[in-house]
Amino acid sequence: MSKLMMLLAGLFLLGAIPKQILLPATAVYADTTDINPNKSSELSLLMRQMYDHAAEARRGVAERKNISYPKSFLNINTAKPTDAQTKNEYYATFADLYLQTLETYESSNDANRVKNYNNVINACLACHSSHCPGPVPKIKKLILPIN
Numbered sequence: 001m002s003k004l005m006m007l008l009a010g011l012f013l014l015g016a017i018p019k020q021i022l023l024p025a026t027a028v029y030a031d032t033t034d035i036n037p038n039k040s041s042e043l044s045l046l047m048r049q050m051y052d053h054a055a056e057a058r059r060g061v062a063e064r065k066n067i068s069y070p071k072s073f074l075n076i077n078t079a080k081p082t083d084a085q086t087k088n089e090y091y092a093t094f095a096d097l098y099l100q101t102l103e104t105y106e107s108s109n110d111a112n113r114v115k116n117y118n119n120v121i122n123a124c125l126a127c128h129s130s131h132c133p134g135p136v137p138k139i140k141k142l143i144l145p146i147n
């Protein structure tokens with residue numbers, strides 16, 4: 001099975017997660033404060049911006065608008081993580097998948113915005129399932145339920 005097929009299967013499984021775990025957070029909060037400015041890696045800081053963009057895009061869905069992403073997100077492949085061992089051989093594939101879902105999301109219309117938005121979040125979760133599982137519960141709260 002090709003890497004892409006594995007990813008698609010993974011995303012499908014993520015989509016099959018029971019709805020109750022995916023229910024929206026009552027409050028999606030911005031988390032931009034760096035408590036330890038000297039300790040946060042380049043990748044951590046980028047991730048917080050990515051989280052904030054996703055939370056803003058989530059609010060944008062209700063207003064029927066797409067939120068464009070900062071081009072700094074294209075640095076996801078080169079930004080240095082806290083621990084050099086963090087990235088496994090699939091990192092670049094997951095990163096590219098995330099960037100592709102962002103591109104698709106940016107050109108969303110009213111008919112496909114929720115789906116395209118959720119695909120961005122599923123791409124976050126796909127990478128986090130094999131890298132850095134800590135933020136997974138927080139990221140899951142970004143998923144929008146599909147009625």
Ligand code: HEC
Nearest residue numbers: 041043044047050051081082094095098124127131132135
């Ligand atoms: C290609 C893999 C990948 C993708 C895609 C990805 N992440 Fe991450 N994320 C990581 C890694 C690796 C870390 C750990 C960074 C470090 O330790 O320096 C991380 C860390 C985080 C953190 C913790 C940051 C902190 O405060 O230290 C949050 C929150 C987060 N990611 C949210 C997201 C969200 C939201 C998305 C999607 C919009 C996303 N991630 C997409 C790999 C990814």
